[in-house]
Amino acid sequence: MNEVRTERVGSAMLITIDRPAARNAVNAAVAAELSAALDELEASPELRVGVLTGAGGTFSAGMDLKAALQGESPEIAGRGFGGLTEAELTKPLIAAVEGFAMGGGFEMALGCDLIVAAEDAKFGLPEVKRGLIAAGGGVVRLPERIPHHIAMEILLTGEPIDGVRAGSLGLANRVVPAGETAAVALQLAEQIALNAPLALAAVKKVVRSADRWAAQRTEIARLMISADVREGMTAFAERRAPQWTGR
Missing domain, CATH: 1.10.287 (Helix Hairpins)
Structure with a gap:
């Protein structure tokens, strides 16, 4: 069973993490398949932009803790969490965030070039609640994107913010009603794909x-x-x- 689905929509690739029963948490299979999807995006001259989303109204709950306890890694060597957060992609990537983008899910969104967020989406880095830090790019990228003290509050409390707040902080390029993020992200992808x-x-x-x-x-x-x-x-x-x- 594929954990990541891909669909070509014009000159864009829509990449969907498809584990809704696990809130699209990232295990080894998701990381490998997402990495492969990004390779396909990079290799295809017909594809200009990628859009990353999750099935079932959730972007990603982050690391699959059950899989991690069994020894699985959600990282790809040299490419980071989900095969994305440290990948050096040449093509633009847009995150279409519905529902939860928690932990590594938030970090994958931060690893994208643009973010379209649902109004009721939840962005959070709860790693400190589990004795960890947001090592998939959260502690590096978040303070670069928003005011220092707001970033530190999110990182130190582990409490989430919603899509409207993310938009007001400049984390999201567009904030739209729930269920519309992929469509709006694909519209942005069309605009970007007009360029060289x-x-x-x-x-x-x-x-x-x-x-x-x-x-x-x-x-x-x-x-x-x-x-x-x-x-x-x-x-x-x-x-x-x-x-x-x-x-």
Whole structure:
């Protein structure tokens, strides 16, 4: 039985964690299958953007504690929790969050480039309640995304916030009624996919670089000799939509 489903929707890949009975908690199988889905997204030139969501009205409850107690790991070497949180993807990834995004579930959402949240979604990092810390990126990324003291409150109390609060803090790009996150995320994916794939990859590379100015110089030099830049300029001059080739 597959734990992760994929569906091609135009130029986007909709990736769904499909363990609703376990609130889409991440075990070894989910991590392996999610990692494979991301590899497929990266390898396919027809796919421009990924959308990650969960089945049954829940994004993910995080690590499957029962599986962990039996020795299973929810991590993929070099790629982090769920095969996602430390993966260096070149293509944009959008989290469509319904219901619970707790622990590693929240960290997977933080590992995405954009977040669409349901109004009643619950984002939390309860690891301290279990003697742990949010080591899948939570303690690293959250203080970079929102004000320090708010991040520390979430990390130190382990208490969740809802989707509306996430939106007000700037954690979510869109906050929508429950049941609409995947559709809105796919709309965002369509907007993103209109743009040059090499440029999108360059944006991601510069943003995650330790020396962003140096990375920016390298990436712009590569882009300026690409066929896509010439196509973008030509299309503008000819008042037509560009036809990207990714070269």
